[in-house]
Amino acid sequence: MQTAPTDRLSATFQALADPTRRAILARLALGETSVSELAKPFEMSMPAVSKHLKVLEHAGLITRSRDAQMRPCKIEAAALKQADDWLEEYRRLWEQRLDRLEDYLQTVQAKAPRDKETKAKPIKAKEKTRGREK
């Protein structure tokens, strides 16, 4: 149990760095549900799941309420948005890379000399912003 000296973003990425926790989030994206319900798909004990939930909660990725004996969990997307905002800074890097790939493919196809049936139809003009537009 850590009293976080670590920053929020690190805690978020840390929480996402585990397939079980990502699966839990995937389930919670469909809607609020109980701990035992969340635990069902996994072969691990309840305390193990409980710990994963604590990690997610600590990262601000989920919140819990109370419904009789149950403690339903709810996904909190704001923390995910933080991660997305961080990635935003780097988006141009892979978009640029994809652009280059596209340029390459365009070049290759333009040069393609001996394709028997199809006439080399030019590729659609590449748009400068690929992927998600800003």
Add this chain to the structure above:
Amino acid sequence: MQTAPTDRLSATFQALADPTRRAILARLALGETSVSELAKPFEMSMPAVSKHLKVLEHAGLITRSRDAQMRPCKIEAAALKQADDWLEEYRRLWEQRLDRLEDYLQTVQAKAPRDKETKAKPIKAKEKTRGREK
């Protein structure tokens, strides 16, 4: 026990879950550079930086080449894109949430509430799907 070869996405998130490594990536986003250059801003030893680089390399976030004694590091954005693609699935969640917040604020402001004790009304129906406009 989840031993052995963790998946790529976990490795990526794991690598991003450390401020030092994120700072290294931020530096590399500006361009390829040497290990000692990367190490300069940090108060840790060279081996420590070397280990961080190994983590980044293992996650596919950087590659290294050779230039005399130096091993210049280069950022590889493809792995970041994988993380972005994973987040993509959840984007609607926080966009929806922001919609609701926006609607809520709008409601509150429209009412120009005079008595503080009135409990906030339930959220009004929203009609437009907003967020990143396409």
Add this chain to the structure above:
DNA sequence: TATGTATTTAACCAATCAGTTATTTAACCG
């Protein structure tokens, strides 16, 4: 060949992680 420079590897350490079983708390029901 020897020497300096850039970086990695080895060996070690404390803290954290991801899991376990056993126990405890909390809320409901008859």
Add this chain to the structure above:
DNA sequence: CGGTTAAATAACTGATTGGTTAAATACATA
């Protein structure tokens, strides 16, 4: 009250992490 259900906590364990210092490697140059 006692019993059941849902979940959290305690205590333990082995593996991993993030750092250290000291030694080894790889390359360039004199």
